[in-house]
Amino acid sequence: MLWLSVFIPELSLQVALRGTLGHLNTMPLVLAEGPANRPLVHAANEAASALEIVPGMPVAAAQARAAGLVILPREVAKEQAVLRQLAGWLTQFTPMATLESQGVSLEVSGSLRLFGGLAPLARRVRLGLRALGFHAVLGVAPVPRAAWLLARMAHERAGVRMCRDAALLAARLSEVPLHHFDWPLASMAALSALGLTRVRDVLVQPRAAFRKRLGEALADDLDRALGRLSDPREAYIVPQRFDASIDLVFDTADAARLTRFAERLLVALEGHLRASGAAATAVALDFRHGRERVTEMRFGSRTPLRAASDWIKLIRERLAARPLDAPVIAIALRTESTSAWSGETQSWLPSHTTHRERWEGLLDRIASRLGSPCVFTIDAKGDHRPESAWAAAAHPAQPCARRPPQRITPHARPLMLLTQPKSLVTLDGAPQHRGALTLVAGPERIETGWWDGKPVARDYFVAVNRQHEVCWVYRDYRFGRQWFLHGVFA
Template sequence: MVLAVSPAARRAGVLPGMRRGGALMMAPEATLQERAPAREEEALHAVAMAMLQFTPQVAEGEEATLLMDVGASLRLFGGILRLCARVRASLRALGFTGVLGVAPTARSAWLLARGGAGRTLTIARMERRLQGLPVGLLPPARPYLAWLEGIGCLSVGDVTRLPRPGLQRRCGAALLEMLDAALGQAPEMFRWIEAPLNFQAKLELFDRVDNTDLLMAGAGRLLQQLTGWLNVRQLAVERIVLRLEHERGRVARPPTAVEILLAEAVWNDDHLVRLLKERLAKLVLEAPVIGLCLEAPEVKPMAPLSDSLFPEPGGTNEDRQRLFELLVARLGADNVLQAAPKADYRPEHANSWVPVQEKLRPADVVAQLPPGGMPRPAWLLPKPIPLLVRNHRPFYCSPLRMVSAAERIEAGWWGETQTRDYFIAQGEDNAHYWVYRERLPGGSEDMEARWYLHGLFG
């Protein structure tokens, strides 16, 4: 029996409820797909995991539906209209379409969604909407449709006006219980879906894929599930691993792992989508991909929002970290570096460049300056420049005048020993320079000291 048809098949005359032979008679070129209950269950579970990002109270309903209690989420998402738009966008990212129904009770929302009757937020409007729905939408009433149509009951409103004792004797208590729950006259009990302790989501592709651009659709579907899991567990992810599964059997290959390491933990999928898109764009597939598997091996509790009155200028620290992560994904970790101080008093050895994703110890970040040390220049030359000496004074564009006391630096005991006296010098144009004088070996006075320019002050 035909359960669902495409727009083209409907135009050809194929309607739900037809048998296989009748459908092929109306559209001989039509392609019939057999139902796969296991895959339908996987798809419903994937949607349920993604919907957890909007509310932790999600339950499975009859006939491939989901029930969501969003009463506590309306203010967070800016009202029911914006929340519905977010839900539809999440469904599109998962590759599905859905019909939404909104009502004060879960059973009414289920009936409105099944009947395409839209949204209602008040009890009075909900009752009016329910009155005009077909009675066939009520699952307990379907075995008795012939009898109900024979007595003229074609809508839900007609059924509610029948005598309750006689209706219960004829159709059973299940029909009355559903009507009472829909009208808010009886409590509704649900078993809410519980998110697993660890996240792992898999997706089997419909065909062999050898283009990384085509993998983003499936990866985005898995990231939607990750977002729901993180929100309901109140966690933020620090590292994700996307495994690309290849052929099995005699030509089996190990999965290709795409790892994303985050400097700042996140719980939304927007930033993860950008990073994963950059990584997949640079990936060269050695074999076609037949499946995807997403894991979140490193998570931590979700950090609360900042309670500061004024936002940080230039964006928050999380915004800067996301920019760095995007640059790393696009340019490579070896091309995005940060300064890492080293325990060495020699200026040219006191700093090194490490990948920006490498976490520094707090002790490494503190500048190691000697007590009472002079200010350091903002621009340190990569290699000291020898200076001319005129009238026993260093010369750089003009004679230099020392405006500070000497700061002696002696370091490099095990190699490249340096003994220098650093000064802040001022030229005739009032520019300031960082210069040093090499100490003469053995305190010799018959040799003229050599001067070098090592840095420039702003």
């Protein structure tokens, strides 16, 4: 067993600042929590800490120390949602990911070979988390509790803390401060009253006495960290649907900024899809403008897509073509439909499939810029009624089946059809379309469709006008005896 723990230092602060693009890093900023009439500082960023603003002090006191202090609310529910989202993202590296208080622990012994060893894996995790908008520190140990404690230690001195040998655990953990264990406050008070602050202080105490004075839970937790007690964990189950959002600190309608936030969500989506062995064929991006107004954009692809870089192309096109008219306060991304991932074929030769993919990609790009109904394919159907003899399908639909083209009639069919036949005025009995029409071929009688409520009873003719334009006209002999223009032989 080998556990890799991902610790997100200052999780609440990082979650709140995820809705900015680094604009607030130089300004003093605190997160406020507690009762509305006397909010307390929950966390302070570096600029605020430099002004001696510490967690626990009233916000009013913090405001007195820093002019122009930025105060954001702490949202516990959002932090938990982000943690679950991170666990889903990290499940792409191993099926065993488990939630911690401020991070995620992964069992990676089975994944080392696939990812080329521990160092490349750790690198991938860190780079991926950075793309998601998080700074993380890692710890590695044979048991999860020890890995977690090492990760928290690593925060104090940046980097990866590692201990792969179970026998050396006690020595490596001896320096760990006891407050990293997140034990109850009463126990912590008792420990500090005894002058015990680090693991090594506890380890020299008589075991039975420690257990008796401070309780079974603490002693067991310490044993789990040292690998003396088994520590079964529950794996995080990735949900079927992906649904994540980012609340923007500064509302904006700028396409470039919105794209960067969307990119963070798409990286999370990519990890989620990798974790669940799926690929998405349709995603929806919601831009929330206020309490009520939401602009929803749907993006579809005929080929299932997984990579954030593929989706971001579509989103960039749409945002460039149709800029948002109101500032956005939150972005949410969810999957509309997913399908199984068939894997990527890797080849150094340009092949037919890549050509096909380029074609599909082009259509996706056009459809996402112009809107899906603007791109369509047409197919011939076996019906005698001209308007039912074809069908259009908007783009992300399945391509029409490859089969030899079938003709159900020997008669001439025009190349262009009017979706709504245009009624023609008659002059001296002759229908007029840019001049009097002369019939040159026909009649072709089509009388059918009485069974499905769209009956037709028509005599079709090929007709020519003075400009030698060849039209396809019909006379309705059942319903009104009117002449109609239905197509042109373009």
